[in-house]
Amino acid sequence: xxxxxxxxxxxxxxxxxxxxxxxxxxxxxxxxxxxxxxxxxxxxxxxxxxxxxxxxxxxxxxxxxxxxxxxxxxxxxxxxxxxxxxxxxxxxxxxxxxxxxxxxxxxxxxxxxxxxxxxxxxxxxxxxxxxxxxxxxxxxxxxxxxxxxxxxxxxxxxxxxxxxxxxxxxxxxxxxxxxxxxxxxxxxxxxxxxxxxxxxxxxxxxxxxxxxxxxxxxxxxxxxxxxxxxxxxxxxxxxxxxxxxxxxxxxxxxxxxxxxxxxxxxxxxxxxxxxxxxxxxxxxxxxxxxxxxxxxxxxxxxxxxxxxxxxxxxxxxxxxxxxxxxxxxxxxxxxxxxxxxxxxxxxxxxxxxxxxxxxxxxxxxxxxxxxxxxxxxxxxxxxxxxxxxxxxxxxxxxxxxxxxxxxxxxxxxxxxxxxxxxxxxxxxxxxxxxxxxxxxxxxxxxxxxxxxxxxxxxxxxxxxxxxxxxxxxxxxxxxxxxxxxxxxxxxxxxxxxxxxxxxxxxxxxxxxxxxxxxxxxxxxxxxxxxxxxxxxxxxxxxxxxxxxxxxxxxxxxxxxxxxxxxxxxxxxxxxxxxxxxxxxxxxxxxxxxxxxxxxxxxxxxxxxxxxxxxxxxxxxxxxxxxxxxxxxxxxxxxxxxxxxxxxxxxxxxxxxxxxxxxxxxxxxxxxxxxxxxxxxxxxxxxxxxxxxxxxxxxxxxxxxxxxxxxxxxxxxxxxxxxxxxxxxxxxxxxxxxxxxxxxxxxxxxxxxxxxxxxxxxxxxxxxxxxxxxxxxxxxxxxxxxxxxxxxxxxxxxxxxxxxxxxxxxxxxxxxxxxxxxxxxxxxxxxxxxxxxxxxxxxxxxxxxxxxxxxxxxxxxxxxxxxxxxxxxxxxxxxxxxxx
Numbered sequence: 001x002x003x004x005x006x007x008x009x010x011x012x013x014x015x016x017x018x019x020x021x022x023x024x025x026x027x028x029x030x031x032x033x034x035x036x037x038x039x040x041x042x043x044x045x046x047x048x049x050x051x052x053x054x055x056x057x058x059x060x061x062x063x064x065x066x067x068x069x070x071x072x073x074x075x076x077x078x079x080x081x082x083x084x085x086x087x088x089x090x091x092x093x094x095x096x097x098x099x100x101x102x103x104x105x106x107x108x109x110x111x112x113x114x115x116x117x118x119x120x121x122x123x124x125x126x127x128x129x130x131x132x133x134x135x136x137x138x139x140x141x142x143x144x145x146x147x148x149x150x151x152x153x154x155x156x157x158x159x160x161x162x163x164x165x166x167x168x169x170x171x172x173x174x175x176x177x178x179x180x181x182x183x184x185x186x187x188x189x190x191x192x193x194x195x196x197x198x199x200x201x202x203x204x205x206x207x208x209x210x211x212x213x214x215x216x217x218x219x220x221x222x223x224x225x226x227x228x229x230x231x232x233x234x235x236x237x238x239x240x241x242x243x244x245x246x247x248x249x250x251x252x253x254x255x256x257x258x259x260x261x262x263x264x265x266x267x268x269x270x271x272x273x274x275x276x277x278x279x280x281x282x283x284x285x286x287x288x289x290x291x292x293x294x295x296x297x298x299x300x301x302x303x304x305x306x307x308x309x310x311x312x313x314x315x316x317x318x319x320x321x322x323x324x325x326x327x328x329x330x331x332x333x334x335x336x337x338x339x340x341x342x343x344x345x346x347x348x349x350x351x352x353x354x355x356x357x358x359x360x361x362x363x364x365x366x367x368x369x370x371x372x373x374x375x376x377x378x379x380x381x382x383x384x385x386x387x388x389x390x391x392x393x394x395x396x397x398x399x400x401x402x403x404x405x406x407x408x409x410x411x412x413x414x415x416x417x418x419x420x421x422x423x424x425x426x427x428x429x430x431x432x433x434x435x436x437x438x439x440x441x442x443x444x445x446x447x448x449x450x451x452x453x454x455x456x457x458x459x460x461x462x463x464x465x466x467x468x469x470x471x472x473x474x475x476x477x478x479x480x481x482x483x484x485x486x487x488x489x490x491x492x493x494x495x496x497x498x499x500x501x502x503x504x505x506x507x508x509x510x511x512x513x514x515x516x517x518x519x520x521x522x523x524x525x526x527x528x529x530x531x532x533x534x535x536x537x538x539x540x541x542x543x544x545x546x547x548x549x550x551x552x553x554x555x556x557x558x559x560x561x562x563x564x565x566x567x568x569x570x571x572x573x574x575x576x577x578x579x580x581x582x583x584x585x586x587x588x589x590x591x592x593x594x595x596x597x598x599x600x601x602x603x604x605x606x607x608x609x610x611x612x613x614x615x616x617x618x619x620x621x622x623x624x625x626x627x628x629x630x631x632x633x634x635x636x637x638x639x640x641x642x643x644x645x646x647x648x649x650x651x652x653x654x655x656x657x658x659x660x661x662x663x664x665x666x667x668x669x670x671x672x673x674x675x676x677x678x679x680x681x682x683x684x685x686x687x688x689x690x691x692x693x694x695x696x697x698x699x700x701x702x703x704x705x706x707x708x709x710x711x712x713x714x715x716x717x718x719x720x721x722x723x724x725x726x727x728x729x730x731x732x733x734x735x736x737x738x739x740x741x742x743x744x745x746x747x748x749x750x751x752x753x754x755x756x757x758x759x760x761x762x763x764x765x766x767x768x769x770x771x772x773x774x775x776x777x778x779x780x781x782x783x784x785x786x787x788x789x790x791x792x793x794x795x796x797x798x799x800x801x802x803x804x805x806x807x808x809x810x811x812x813x814x815x816x817x818x819x820x821x822x823x824x825x826x827x828x829x830x831x832x833x834x835x836x837x838x839x840x841x842x843x844x845x846x847x848x849x850x851x852x853x854x855x856x857x858x859x860x861x862x863x864x865x866x867x868x869x870x871x872x873x874x875x876x877x878x879x880x881x882x883x
Contacts, residue, residue, distance in 0.1 A: 014061035018068065021061075023361030025069040029076030030368055030375050033084070041077040048073050072365075080372045089204035090148045091180075094137060098182045102865060103838040106179040108138040111150060111207060112218070113176075116228045118235045119168045120266065123641035126154040126165045126212070129203065130176065131228075137180060150207045151183070151198060152176055154214055159638040161212035169236060171229030173219035178209030187604040187867030189881075190505060190658045191651065200373045234326045238262055241327070244465050245458070248476040253483050257458050259285040260450070263329035270643040272487070275494040280421075280428065280439035281446060288383055289337035290451050295324050296341060298456055314349045318342055332367070332380035336387070339363040356391045360384065378431050382424060389423030389518065390416065396525035417444045426514035429503045429588060433657035437499040446486055454482045502687065504660025506588045514584055521577055528570040591660065592618065598733065598768045598873040599881075602809065603655060604863040605647050607837035607844075608675035611775060611809065612656070613766060615733040616873075619665040623764070623775050625652050627678020627703065648679030653686045661687060666729070667716070668764055669694040670777030671757035672704040684710045695762045696720030696743055697754040721762070723790060732769050732875075736802060738787050739763035739779070758812065759783045768873045771806040774827060778812040781820035788826045804828035806878055807871060809835065810853070814845020824856045831859045831871075831880075838864035 014021045025048065032044035052066035061069075089095050098105040117129035130150045136142040156162060168174070183206055186193035198204070209215065242264045246254040255267030265273075265285060276282050283290075299320055303313045325338035340359045347359075364384055367374050374380045398415040421440050428435060436442070457479040465472035596616045603610040605626025613621040626647040632639060656664075667689050670676055681703070683689070692711055698704060711718060722743040727735040740760055754760060761777025776784070791802070808829035811818035813836045832853055836844045845862070853860055861869035861880075870881040 014055060014065050014069070017357065018065045019358050020361045021065065021069050022072045023364050025073040026076040026365050026368065027375070029073035030080045030372055032073075033077040033080035034372075034375060038081055041081065045070070045074055045077065076368065076372070079369070080375075083372050087199065087202055090143060090146045091135070091137070091205070094140075094180070095182065095204065103182075103184065106181045106208070108178075109135060109180045109207065110175060110177040111135045111146075111148075113146075113150075113174065114226070114228055115168060115170050115172045115174055115232075116149070118170060119165065121162055121165050122266065123644075124156045124639035125641060126152075126156060128152050128168070128170075129201070130174065130207070135180075148205065149202045150176075150180075150205050151203045152178075152207045152209065152215075154178075154209045154212065156639075157211040162638070164212045165215075168215065168217070170232035171226060172217055172232070175216045175218055176207055176209055177214050178207045181206045181208060187863065188651070188655055189601070189868055189870060191604075191655060191868075200376045231326075238264060238327055238329070241462065242267075245462055248461055248465060248472060249480060253480060256285075256483065257479070260455055261458050261462065262327060263331065263334065266642065268642075272490075275490050277432070278434070278494045278500060279436050279442040279490060280424075281442060281490065283382075284447060284450055286331065286333055286379060288333040289340070289387060290447075291328065291455070292321065292324065292334065292337040292341050294451055294455060295459075296321065298459065311349060314345050318345045318349070321345070332374050332377045333383035335367060335374075336360075336363050336380065336383045339366055340387075356387075360387055360391065382427055385427060385515070386420055386424050389515075390419055392519065393419040393423065393522045396522050400525050400528075413444065413448060417447070422518055423515070426506070426511045429506055430508075430511050433503055433505060433654070433660075435501050435503065436493075437501065438493050438496065442490070442493055446489065449482070450486060454479050454486065457482070497688070501589075502657050502660065502662050503588055504591060505658045506591070510584060510588055514581075517577065517580055517584065524570075524573055524577070528573070589660075590618075596732075599870060600766070600768070600773050600807065600873060601868060601870040602833045602835055602861070602863065603652065604867045605651055605679060605835070607813065607840045607842070608647065608679070609670065609777075609809070609813075609835045610652055610679065611835075612659075612661075613733075613768075613773075614659075615730050615768065617730040617732075619729055619733075620656075620661050620663070621666045621668065621729070621735075621766070622656075622664050622680075622683065623668040624670050624676040625679035625683050627674045627676065627680075629674045629678075646679070646682065648682030649686075652679045653682050656683070656687055663688040663690060665690050666727075666735075667692045668762060668775075669707070670763075670775065671695055671761045672697065672699040672701070672707070673757050673778065674701065674703045676778075677707050678703045681706050681710050684714050684716065689714060689716045691717045691719060693719050693721055693762060693764075695740060695757070695760045697752045697757065697760055699755055699757055700753060734767045736765045736767065737762070738765060738791070738802075739776075739783065741786070741790065763787060765802055765805070767802070769875045771873055771878055772802055772804075773807045773809070773871075774802075774805045774829070775809045776811040776818075778815075778818075780812065780815070780817045781823070784811070784818070784820050784823040788822055791826070804830070806830055808832045808858070810845070810849070812844075813840070813842070814849045815842075816846035816848050819849050819852060821852055824852060824858070829856070829858050831861070833869045834860065834862045834864075836862060836864045840864075 028048070029041070029044070033041040036044065048070055052061070052070045055061040056063055056066050094107065098107075111130065111132040112134045113130050113132035115128050116131045119126065119128045128151075130152050132146050132148045132150050134142060134144050135146045135148060154165070156165065183195040183198045183203070185195045242258045242262055245257050245261065246267070248254075249257050252269065252272075255265070255269055256272065258264040259268045263286070268285065273282065273285070276285065296317055300313055300317060303316060308316070321338050321341045325334050328334045340356070340363045343359045343362050344356075367380070394415050397419055398412060401411045401415060404411060417440060421443065425435065457475060461472045461476035461479065464475055595618075598616045599612075599614040601612045603612060603626070606628065608626035608628075609624040610626045611623040613623070615621070628645075628647060664683065664687055667680065667683070669680065669692065672694070684707070689711070698708070708718075720743050721737045723737055723739055723741050725737040729735060739762065758778040758780065759782070761779050761783075763774075763776045763779065765775070766773045776787075779787075803826060805827040806829070808827060808831070810832050814834040834845050850860075863869065872879040872881055
């Protein structure tokens with residue numbers, strides 16, 4: 001090499017893969033606009049411009065590549081801001097009025113338009129999206145050419161209406177009468193924001209109707225050739241294929257096979273899904289790249305058997321993959337896989353296929369151009385991030401493993417499984433707040449078994465059913481046995497709760513830090529092989545130069561690709577990565593380990609009570625858990641939904657997990673009414689509970705029996721305290737029991753059966769840093785008077801230790817017969833919290849109670865108006881925290 005050649009400056013990194021860097025810039029621009037708004041996107045563009053200049057000066061990018069990346073970032077940000085600006089309701093005045101009126105606001109209306117989604121019939125509920133061309137709100141002039149997307153929700157009146165609703169399909173022209181209401185916002189800190197979720201789909205209003213009669217079909221889909229009507233045919237085809245699968249499999253497996261092969265999850269058993277979720281196996285049921293790859297492999301094999309030439313096979317697959325994507329539901333993950341597959345097939349057909357990184361980049365840009373809101377989808381994020389991790393991480397990890405002449409496929413599988421687990425781990429914690437330590441083992445065993453045995457057998461049985469039903473049933477029976485085995489393994493592993501860990505939602509910087517650490521680790525693994533340094537690694541290529549997709553023995557070691565040999569330098573680098581990784585894990589698991597601020601949170605659980613106390617030393621006390629009362633009558637079992645809303649599993653447990661509650665140190669059950677305990681069944685089943693206090697009675701109800709059964713099954717210690725009992729939780733936290741006056745559990749341990757539980761509520765006060773919180777359950781003024789009399793009989797010192805109260809949980813949701821003048825005069829609360837539903841039919845809180853609280857100058861929080869009420873407690877005082 002000549003001296004002039006050696007002195008010639010090299011342009012590295014970004015010029016090697018301009019499409020990848022353009023895609024990264026495009027995604028970054030869209031994310032900046034989505035998370036930071038216009039001003040934040042402008043700052044991001046400015047920072048990107050400085051980075052582009054630095055890349056050009058530092059010879060890491062040519063001027064053209066730097067400009068292209070900067071333009072891509074600005075275009076993506078502009079597209080997202082433009083989409084946000086257009087994503088507004090066509091009824092702004094009505095939306096403003098609804099915000100002013102509060103969560104109960106609803107307006108009689110009827111809308112004319114087109115069904116633009118699959119129609120979901122589940123029990124007594126029907127739901128579909130509607131593109132409204134005209135809306136008429138009572139008392140207002142009709143809105144023509146509205147272009148408003150509505151989520152229609154109907155509650156059926158009789159079982160025959162299910163059949164009528166099932167006949168509706170996407171593309172039908174309909175008129176719907178009902179009430180317009182705004183979707184609910186998140187009312188608990190960190191809770192699910194339904195309004196934001198629907199906004200990402202362009203929906204700003206719910207149209208709620210009663211009975212199938214609320215919908216009138218004005219023109220069926222058969223008379224239309226619109227895109228919605230064509231997709232309606234796809235929905236019908238999916239439903240038809242799903243029905244054929246259901247006929248081949250027993251009831252407990254039909255929904256599972258529908259989800260596995262067609263992505264239909266409506267009939268999937270929620271309990272079985274939860275077991276898969278505990279082990280991190282739900283990706284098997286979400287149609288993704290693996291399913292598309294298996295489809296292409298199987299269908300391509302059939303085409304090979306038909307002796308079609310390679311070019312013809314590629315062309316047929318180009319047409320078949322989009323059809324499979326449509327039949328699989330076209331979720332973001334399957335769209336990503338489908339776009340990548342088609343791009344790869346086109347490149348292979350042109351003889352220009354190189355690797356998956358370019359395909360992934362092109363797929364990301366294409367999907368975000370079509371719909372920038374895909375970026376908000378969890379499945380989109382997981383699909384792309386995990387696929388990127390596999391492309392970058394599997395080759396170096398596999399090369400670091402030993403060479404096996406026989407059974408090398410096991411090491412290939414191990415590399416893929418480990419990398420997928422590592423890359424998905426931080427995103428899984430951010431969104432799902434749990435990780436099972438046996439997840440790696442479960443994925444290693446079950447993913448290949450289900451993907452390459454169960455799924456192909458099920459698909460073969462489905463195809464064969466068109467030609468030979470008895471043969472299809474025989475083939476399906478093979479997968480039935482396989483499912484029995486895999487279900488049994490999943491069930492046994494999911495039962496091992498000691499291996500299940502709960503993590504609070506980490507900050508976004510932590511997720512980014514973990515992913516960058518993994519990227520650095522993959523790069524170092526590539527550089528460390530055979531003791532090579534960075535310069536040697538540079539000679540053979542950057543880790544961005546990923547392996548061609550069709551390269552044989554891509555991951556195996558060879559003479560040119562020697563196995564991993566540790567050196568002193570590599571050991572030091574490994575230690576640094578281990579220290580950083582351990583620090584990140586410790587922070588995520590115990591982010592508030594040194595925080596001595598206590599938190600008392602009154603959760604919004606609708607018409608019920610639930611309060612969470614975090615003590616200064618990090619212990620957790622949960623008082624009640626909410627729960628809806630069922631009004632289902634005999635003969636109305638048809639109303640039951642496949643996965644009904646239950647406040648414990650849908651609200652309380654997710655909130656506890658998001659806040660990093662690893663265990664409940666003390667669970668206090670004020671009394672056994674359903675609106676206080678039904679949600680606790682899910683809590684005990686999902687989060688370890690050390691001790692339970694209750695009023696010592698039993699109630700003749702299914703909810704009470706299930707709660708106690710769950711507690712005994714989980715080995716929870718039960719205790720029935722009485723007035724005067726105390727518990728020193730830590731140095732700064734003390735619990736005092738004020739009622740019942742005597743223990744309801746006699747010496748012979750017989751438990752009294754008591755249907756009217758209110759007056760036997762367990763009344764407890766919590767003193768934290770000298771500030772008192774009082775939880776009186778559902779007692780009425782008579783019991784309040786007895787408690788006041790009891791407290792006044794104590795010594796002045798003992799009484800002064802509790803009163804005045806800093807925060808009072810207003811008894812019985814603000815009932816007229818509770819929170820008497822005498823009660824308020826004795827405790828002198830500075831603040832009060834009413835836990836009540838915005839849609840309750842009991843008239844809670846009663847105006848008389850509100851007047852009494854106002855007369856005592858009690859500052860009031862209401863969960864129906866303000867959502868969760870949360871208080872930070874420090875030695876210096878109490879601060880309220882907005883949700």
